[in-house]
Amino acid sequence: MRIVFMGTPDFAVPSLRALIEGGYDVAAVVTQPDRPKGRKRELTPPPVKEFALERGLPVLQPERMRAADAVEAVAAYRPDLIVTAAYGQILPKAVLALPRLGCVNVHGSLLPKYRGGAPIQRCVMGGETVTGVTLMYMAEGLDTGDMIARVEVPITDEDTAGTMFGKLSRAGAALLTEWLPKLADGTAPRVPQNDAEATYAPNLTREDERIDWSGTAREVFNRVRGLNPMAGGFTFWNGEVFKVWSCRIPQESDKRLRPEWEKLTPGSVLETGPFGIRVRTGDGSVVLTDVQPAGKKTLPASEFARGARLAPGTVLG
Structure with a gap:
């Protein structure tokens, strides 16, 4: 099973590590381009890129995953499965159709609640006492795909978005590891989301x-x-x-x-x-x-x- 992994921030690193340490064939890693950070605005690579290069994996950094050359670059690795975790871009239909086993996402909320780019921050800001991680098949909509499995993680008053990122990233890696064998043999379940229960967690604004x-x-x-x-x-x-x-x-x-x-x-x-x-x-x-x-x-x-x-x-x- 050849896997292409897509992720960007620290949240995604445990999932990538789980794939590597589990002995899976990670053919390539796709992440966001390096961005300027800090007061000096120095060009800084994403955490996933740094980790992937340390492990000797090929890294792709397309500005737009929808671009034809980006799709072709991913297709060249002939993935059986694409795994994403906080990648930061919506995958086009052309990418979703590439792997024979589909595309799965490690999402930091209990779907269908908190669909979108900032589920962890919005959960804490919203005063939730329980959140979790959902492993799901990807679809063209925003976090609308069928669910494979979920795991709950409590939020205490001592938690911040930062501590929850750590807890949920580890929970997500464990969930992915648990269900990879069933993803590999095509027996993982597909549980449709109830759209009537959906809430949204858009990226934060100023x-x-x-x-x-x-x-x-x-x-x-x-x-x-x-x-x-x-x-x-x-x-x-x-x-x-x-x-x-x-x-x-x-x-x-x-x-x-x-x-x-x-x-x-x-x-x-x-x-x-x-x-x-x-x-x-x-x-x-x-x-x-x-x-x-x-x-x-x-x-x-x-x-x-x-x-x-x-x-x-x-x-x-």
């Missing part, structure tokens, strides 16, 4: 990263951890972008607002101290614990508040 202080404390908390460590939530302080990388909801005994805080608008700083920066929300407050002022490095919120002399009543946002 506006998704902005903190809405008028929301509940739980909503603010979920948004911030759902954006960690990819982008971080942001608000404004002194007219400049002010990032929030982590926060917490006050303990039950400390949730009640003082009378003088009740009249303050959401986004107002209530108090600062060794614990961090307490900020008013629509229904209470959250405590910022790690922040990043414009042009600076991330630092503890308590340290920032002390150095900036952040006064109670200051409004963020």
Whole structure:
């Protein structure tokens, strides 16, 4: 069984590793082109490319998988099966038709919920307590193909999008490993998705990263951890972008607002101290614990508040 693997970020690496360590014939790896990253905008290869080259595998990086030359390049490897995991492009019909055993995808949600490019971040931002991975056959629609198997993974309050990426990538690799023998002999099941239950997880926009202080404390908390460590939530302080990388909801005994805080608008700083920066929300407050002022490095919120002399009543946002 010749396999062509398609994936791009760290999430995809465990699945590729599972194929290699399982003794499968990975004929080639397809990933996104190198992109500029960081303040210096240096051209950086995707994690999947780095891993594939370390293992001596051929790597293809088409700008557009729909381009005729990209399809021809994949076809040249005569794959029996194509496996994708967070590749980042929708495969055209011409590619889907190439392998005799079909194309399967390791998707980071419990389909049909959270179809789309940012299922893990959206799950955390949405306050879900359970998510998972779905192994599915690929179709021309957006994550609409028949399901092979699913596995659930809990989300705790200590989790961020980053920790869930790690948990789900490992769960996805294990699920793929479990079902590869049945994919190889053509006996893997096909369970149609219920489109009526579908929800969507589009890629995040800049506006998704902005903190809405008028929301509940739980909503603010979920948004911030759902954006960690990819982008971080942001608000404004002194007219400049002010990032929030982590926060917490006050303990039950400390949730009640003082009378003088009740009249303050959401986004107002209530108090600062060794614990961090307490900020008013629509229904209470959250405590910022790690922040990043414009042009600076991330630092503890308590340290920032002390150095900036952040006064109670200051409004963020």
